[in-house]
Amino acid sequence: MDKGNLYICGTPIGNLEDISLRTLRILKEVDYIAAEDTRRTQNLLNHYEVETSMVSYHEHNEEKRSLQIIERLKSGENIALVSDAGMPGISDPGYKLVSLVDKEGIRAIPVPGPTAMTAALVASGLPTDKFIFEGFLPRKSKQRKDRLKELSPETRTIVFYESPYRLKESLESILDILGERRIAVWREITKRFEEKVSGKVSEVLAHFEAEDPKGEFTIVLDGIDVDQIQQKDAAWKGLSILEHLELLMDKGVTKKEAIKLVAKERGLPKREVYEEAIQIEVNKK
Template identity: 45%
Template sequence: MIVQHSFQTTGKSGSQTAGTLYLVGTPIGNLEDMTFRAIRILKEVDMIAAEDTRQTRKLLAHFEINARLVSYHEHNKDASGPELIRLLESGQSIALVSDAGLPAISDPGADLAAAAAERGLAVVPIPGANAALSALIVSGLPTERFLFAGFPPRDRKPLTAWLNKLQRQEETLICYESPHRIAKTLPVMLELWGDRRIAMVRELTKRHEEIVRGTITECMAWLEEHPPIGEYCLVIAGISALEAAAAQQEEGSWWTSLSVEEHVAHYEAQNDDRKDAIKRTAVDRGLQKRDVYNEVMKK
């Protein structure tokens, strides 16, 4: 089903029955990054749904915004989400904000936006600062094509699987990492990807903004001399087209000595589930997925 909605200038238009969900970008550090439009929308909506009401209350106080503030975050979204949808359907307009930057990127706001869109409610972006794109444009790495990969897994096994899946990407890669994890993530990245070019960006737009560019090895050495502080955005060079072609040629027939069942088991061992392992095996062998499925399941 195709759902369309017309643009509204405020959250209290009487031209439609249902309200509007505004996805409002907020500063990632410097309050001067707040847009005039964002301030106006926050003043006009019926309520503001915030990831951390304490953090957002400071922002609202600074700009003298007195709208009603409610909590919406990862731990209460199953209860709060349906209630917010009900309020939207009843005609109230809501602004959704995250702690910093654009909502619905690696946060539960994505679920609320998807639920609203699914019900045909108006979902309107109010652009603002974004850490991933800000880090990308100052990284010194190619910006024509890029892939935002969110947060790396915490534990070694899922982290290895995550890195293996991204290893052949030619696009510049962007991810977030905590100061407590970055010194553990980079060595695994070096082990699996080699010594790629990387930019470590932290405290964007703040007083102690820092951009460290170099190889993974050089950045690891930097962290030994400068203990990590603050959340990091990592921008990593993708594999070159030449390297990708060479790797594909080298690995093109690695599976020829394996049975179909062993081929599927190989991918399952990389943390793929059975369905994905069957799909990848079918692609490797030029077979239909159902043929691989039948071969494996008859065993």
């Protein structure tokens, strides 16, 4: 018996019109739909008169349900996987199932659709040629700040998701750790009360400090300019390679990133800088 296919379907993140004809066809043709929130997905199905049955698939039953889905795919059934909104697996359940499907030799077929991160990015006004997606920042203050310190030398545009309950704290941490940069914060993107607030981090923070944030947020943050790093740390020109490394690491830059930056700023091979970096561990012993 031939195995079935798992269709990874992107669904609207707000506006119900943001769905492809292919997605609608597949949702109608599959044997059933695995949905993160069956009540929310039911609204979408009702809107487009899709009568396919559903089963819940979310973070609390992901492990058990994945095994059940695998068995049904092995029996030849075709299944569509949808999340609350957007593409399954992007800060939503789905990764574990797709990983298991891949190991079983079952086809996982992507059916592209909207994602908040790319929608916010392309309309942010910030560079789009190179970017990284960080999902949600850690909830606890120390862990959040530690992660931002690790991102401090990042030159690419950075995209985050954030809840309304931690938005102000995250913006404060960004300003404290990363300093003033260009930023664009989208609230409820593609939805009725869509709003974009952009400018410097301090300006955007002041905007949200004056109100009680509500809705779902996507943050697009400018990466650091390499020229700014060089100007800011011009004092390194009087330092040895080892001292230069320690200067950056004292500011929260990881050793790996410090090696890359020092090699770039000094025009040296990374191997040469790495050999000096070994001394940091030796000196600590």
